[in-house]
Amino acid sequence: MQDSIPQTSVEEVVAVVDRNLRSELGKGFDDVFESIDPIALGSASIGQVHQARLRGSEIASSIGQDDVAIKVMHHGAEDRFHHDFRVFRYLCKVALTGWEPILDECYRQIMNEFDYRKEANSLEEVGDGLRRSCFRKQIRVPRPVKELCTKEILVMEMLHGEKLSDNLEQDFERALCGEDVDVRELIKRKQLGK
Amino acid sequence: MRTLGYAHSEDTIRSLGMRSKLKLLRLQLKAQKYIDLLVDVQGHQMLGLSCFNGDPHPGNCLMLHDGRLGLIDFGQTKRITKEERLGVAKVLDAIGNGESNADVAHAMRCLGFRTKLDSDDVLARYAVLFFDSDSEGKEQGCATPQIYFSMLNKMDPLINVPDVASKSIDDSELAKRRPFRKLLTFSFVRKSLWRDHPSLSEGWGH
Numbered sequence: 001m002q003d004s005i006p007q008t009s010v011e012e013v014v015a016v017v018d019r020n021l022r023s024e025l026g027k028g029f030d031d032v033f034e035s036i037d038p039i040a041l042g043s044a045s046i047g048q049v050h051q052a053r054l055r056g057s058e059i060a061s062s063i064g065q066d067d068v069a070i071k072v073m074h075h076g077a078e079d080r081f082h083h084d085f086r087v088f089r090y091l092c093k094v095a096l097t098g099w100e101p102i103l104d105e106c107y108r109q110i111m112n113e114f115d116y117r118k119e120a121n122s123l124e125e126v127g128d129g130l131r132r133s134c135f136r137k138q139i140r141v142p143r144p145v146k147e148l149c150t151k152e153i154l155v156m157e158m159l160h161g162e163k164l165s166d167n168l169e170q171d172f173e174r175a176l177c178g179e180d181v182d183v184r185e186l187i188k189r190k191q192l193g194k
Numbered sequence: 195m196r197t198l199g200y201a202h203s204e205d206t207i208r209s210l211g212m213r214s215k216l217k218l219l220r221l222q223l224k225a226q227k228y229i230d231l232l233v234d235v236q237g238h239q240m241l242g243l244s245c246f247n248g249d250p251h252p253g254n255c256l257m258l259h260d261g262r263l264g265l266i267d268f269g270q271t272k273r274i275t276k277e278e279r280l281g282v283a284k285v286l287d288a289i290g291n292g293e294s295n296a297d298v299a300h301a302m303r304c305l306g307f308r309t310k311l312d313s314d315d316v317l318a319r320y321a322v323l324f325f326d327s328d329s330e331g332k333e334q335g336c337a338t339p340q341i342y343f344s345m346l347n348k349m350d351p352l353i354n355v356p357d358v359a360s361k362s363i364d365d366s367e368l369a370k371r372r373p374f375r376k377l378l379t380f381s382f383v384r385k386s387l388w389r390d391h392p393s394l395s396e397g398w399g400h
Contacts, residue, residue, distance in 0.1 A: 101355040113269040122271040129243040135235050140264045161258035175217035189203040
């Protein structure tokens with residue numbers, strides 16, 4: 001999840017979660033969640049992620065903690081994608097002949113993103129696979145709370161940490177703190193291979 | 195603070211003090227350790243499980259407080275059958291072991307790739323571009339993988355790309371991030387993981 005897309009207000013996010021929970025579980029937002037962080041952890045073109053705290057202990061005990069991440073789809077994201085892809089496909093027909101099979105697969109793949117229940121299944125499948133593997137002590141994949149997932153909302157175990165790339169960049173800055181060099185510019189150029 | 199001016203980043207790093215260079219060396223080793231782990235985990239998903247993350251960019255990796263790495267955002271996943279896994283593994287094996295263009299092209303055909311002229315040479319080049327790197331494109335003067343792909347398409351157009359392969363090239367983010375570019379060959383050829391993997395070893399054989 002990138003964090004460069006403008007965030008939808010938390011009121012709108014809560015309204016989407018509430019509507020989804022009521023239509024699928026017959027429960028409202030306040031019945032399931034105690035609180036939600038008003039600032040999103042990240043926002044991308046399809047949705048944004050907030051940290052929240054579960055109310056009650058039943059679900060919390062199933063994932064071993066009461067703080068969760070909620071991914072909420074932006075209103076109208078699917079329609080916008082359909083429109084943009086139509087334009088993109090037309091342009092590619094002219095400028096990138098031969099890319100049609102790849103574009104078609106791309107379209108199918110991205111369409112999967114508009115149903116968060118599929119992502120919940122993938123989290124569960126890959127997570128279970130990695131927890132059974134030799135990587136279980138080195139890697140974590142958040143467990144989905146499938147009973148709270150719908151097409152538009154994905155509730156999962158909250159992983160506490162920071163982006164690996166940010167962590168490495170901070171280390172880079174610390175390593176050069178005594179040097180008379182514009183470290184941010186150096187990082188940028190190094191990434192670009194310049 | 196000194197700006198870099200027109201200096202190349204490598205020249206700037208060479209001009210740093212010995213203490214800073216040692217710190218950077220330690221950081222490089224740390225970063226390499228994580229990259230190796232992520233590549234191995236991605237490889238395990240692709241060839242050991244039936245589902246893998248099709249969008250493994252650095253923004254989707256977290257450094258967790260408990261010291262582990264967290265993998266998030268499985269919105270773009272791909273399902274892969276045992277036959278597809280075996281097919282991908284054979285292409286990787288052929289590329290990584292430096293086999294002839296004819297052998298690489300044969301593995302590509304088995305996976306489902308088809309080109310109009312059925313050229314071994316171009317199919318082998320497609321194999322490297324899809325599953326390894328775009329360095330050959332750069333050597334040919336192509337600024338981006340997309341330009342190199344278009345060049346190959348003019349030489350011998352692709353008429354079929356198997357679904358399993360399309361995730362390896364359609365992600366521009368993946369192409370931009372250097373550490374993840376050699377995602378497949380790096381891990382699997384180095385360790386030949388699939389040969390020992392129970393789900394694939396029985397189907398292996400030349």
